[in-house]
Amino acid sequence: MTNGRKRRRYRIAMVSDFFYPQSGGIESHIYQLSQRLIDRGHKVIVITHAYGDRSGVRITTNGLKVYYVPFLTIYREATLPTVFSFFPIFRNIIIRERVDIVHGHASLSSLCHEAILHARTMGIKAVFTDHSLFGFKDAASIFTNKILKFTLSDVDHVICVSHTCKENTVLRAALDPQMVSVIPNAVVSANFTPAPHRRDPHHTTIIVISRLFYNKGIDLLINLIPRICALHPRVRFIIAGDGPKRIDLEQMREKHLLQDRVEMLGSIRHEDVRDVMVRGDIYLHPSLTEAFGTVIVEAASCGLYVVCTRVGGVPEVLPEYMTSFALPSEDDLVHATSRAIAALRTHRVDTSTFHEAVATMYSWTNVAARTELVYDHVSEMPTLGFVERLRRYYGCGVWAGKLFCVCVAVDYLLGVLLDWWRPVESIDVARDWPRKKMVDGEPEKNEAENRGVWGKETR
Template identity: 25%
Template sequence: MRVVMLSWEYPPKSVGGLAQHVYDLTSALIKEEVEVFLITCGSPGAPEYEQVNGVHVHRVHPYQVSSPDFVTWVMQLNVAMLERAIPLVNDLQGVHVLHAHDWLVAYTARALKHAYQLPMVATIHATEYGRNHGLHNDIQRHISDIEWWLNYEAWRVICCSHYMENELRRVFQIPQDKLKVIPNGVNPESFMYKEQGFSRDTYAAPDEKIIFYVGRLVREKGVQVLLDAAPDILTREPKVKFIIAGKGPHEGALREQVNQMGIANRVYFTGYISDQVRNALYHWADVAVFPSLYEPFGIVALEAMAARTPVVVSDTGGLSEIVVHGVDGLKAYTGNSRSLADNIVPILRQPQLANTLVENAYRKVLRDFGWRKIAGQTKTIYEEVLEAYKTSAWHGQPERQGWIFDRFSRFLGKY
């Protein structure tokens, strides 16, 4: 099985959770005897080509032309990806499946699909409609149209939760038999705490309990709800430090919120942190809190569970499917700061409850969210799509388009 995969994120370029997802999935697919050729966006200092755990990683850079907006930049990235993909597919002479991650690679995926008449699988990690609770301007509607287009062109669509499955059916009218739910996964060994010279005293006083959030600082992640809950929590548990790790466009508003509430001495914005510091903070934290307003899956909750940190999440999206309330975590009403406080405080006060949640959560991670299992499910989809493709009118008829793209790639090579 030979797959060309497209993703705009891959380490070291990491904006959200997509980079880690693609890294773990591709590494696990290699163990399932799937040959993976990944085309992704470049990053300063990263090689244009390297093998990572057996994965052939090709990095490209968008054209160095000014971009008036992000959508234009995405188009420039896609043209650069296509320039790399054309000679790659020609040289391989035997690609079985294309796999595209989200709308940011839709143009490249669609062009390769039709030029070489190959089956294409798409994974949709989130939607513009869901992120914004609707479509409110022309840019959002444009991105949503591209998402619809990618779903339409895909032979099969993978999503990470039943919540996302329902969203895709509702927003894009995707037929049920085209959708497949495969959850995200986590490698517990990646979240083991190791003594590396970090000090807990850097982040909190010895007598302070730690409430930890890590993730992008965007409105849909709900950090503002956690801050709204802080006075209630501090009234009941005065010795608490809120550690907010990550960066994003909502950071300024969150800092202003903290200042207006008069709790700046109780909140530590760390900015970006390394994986080693993240693991240390999980180890020191008394509870990890993820109060998202919109969350297609919620990989951070799995990571906290793998790190053996008790979790409190909002009862929404994929988070609601990961956590069983009172068994392996606690769930609060979405957007409700009082409910959030009411679920955080018991974990701070009851060590036995925290320990029970941690042990149950860790067992669930090992049982249900291993990447080897997820890669096997993904490979099965590749095989099903390939089998259907072989009986279609497309199979065995890529010669004309392949010849055209071969001539085009030679032309690009000259200039």
């Protein structure tokens, strides 16, 4: 019994285009949340697309099963939207694993949107987590927001990783704020411990770990590095990450002859992030848009002072004594970085307490418990009939509403065809991984929690 109620057990399918072996905040969120839900006695599987030769079914740490579906990717590891072609294999997986709740992640994930549509057609509860912020003016944002409106018209509940993200999602998808919850990201603080010894007292090292894309503020970083190096001769940079802006960074380094002061590591594994972090004194995060920023929490947990732009949900992440905020402009970032360098050199900032503070603020166990409450809520909601679903979609716009209704009707007919072509009884049911043992009403401690992020996997 927990808080006077009997804890329910769910079979949950996490669906997103973004998962390991690619590293990033969404990937880490899905993995860590899945692990903690398994610790709490639930069954969790992950459905994503194939990454290179990683396809089929893999069993990872703690019995987390991952389905790598062979689908074509088009941009930044997002699959080609097809609407209906994912339904047959998705239905097969859902029936095989006896899934109760489909939990989709990320606005730019085609698999996520299609999985929620197909899940609702099958009468399965659906939850969506938004990890990003989008605008309202440019063509790409308008298209993305319309797709989000389509998906969330029939979702049971929405989770956002910050209050700013919630406001953005409610406006983009025209949602009732009552059906949107805020549950932040977290970190496994034991995986991000400070260095046992002080860093080089004669130099200040600035760490940047990011995908090298425009929205991550890499253009600001390219202009900032030469100015900081000119103002502070004893400052060095370590940059980890990959993307289309990497060539611009390398050209900047060559142009200003900063090869000995700017080290570029390229793409790194998530389990190596801590080893890079502890080489530095300051973590620089020049992003132009950010819903949360898990890497900021990881940096603070490693004992780094954080310099970041005041955008999106970033101001909600850490207290002000751990951060130096700047506007997303070159001059303000230079000033904020210079202030941080001076604060560390004059010992006005004590970073020795950061790790313990972060450990008390962020916990994946707490995130899992709050997500479990969302599952309890949606499991008690009545299942909508086909006509009510059409009514919801019809309200999405004069032309879009009619198009959405056609898509839902075709999806429904496809579901009927699949039920005839391959009945439920003909699909083998997968055996469940042994559930966690309960100790005093709580799951037994997961020994894998403090090991590497990805752990071992088997085919």
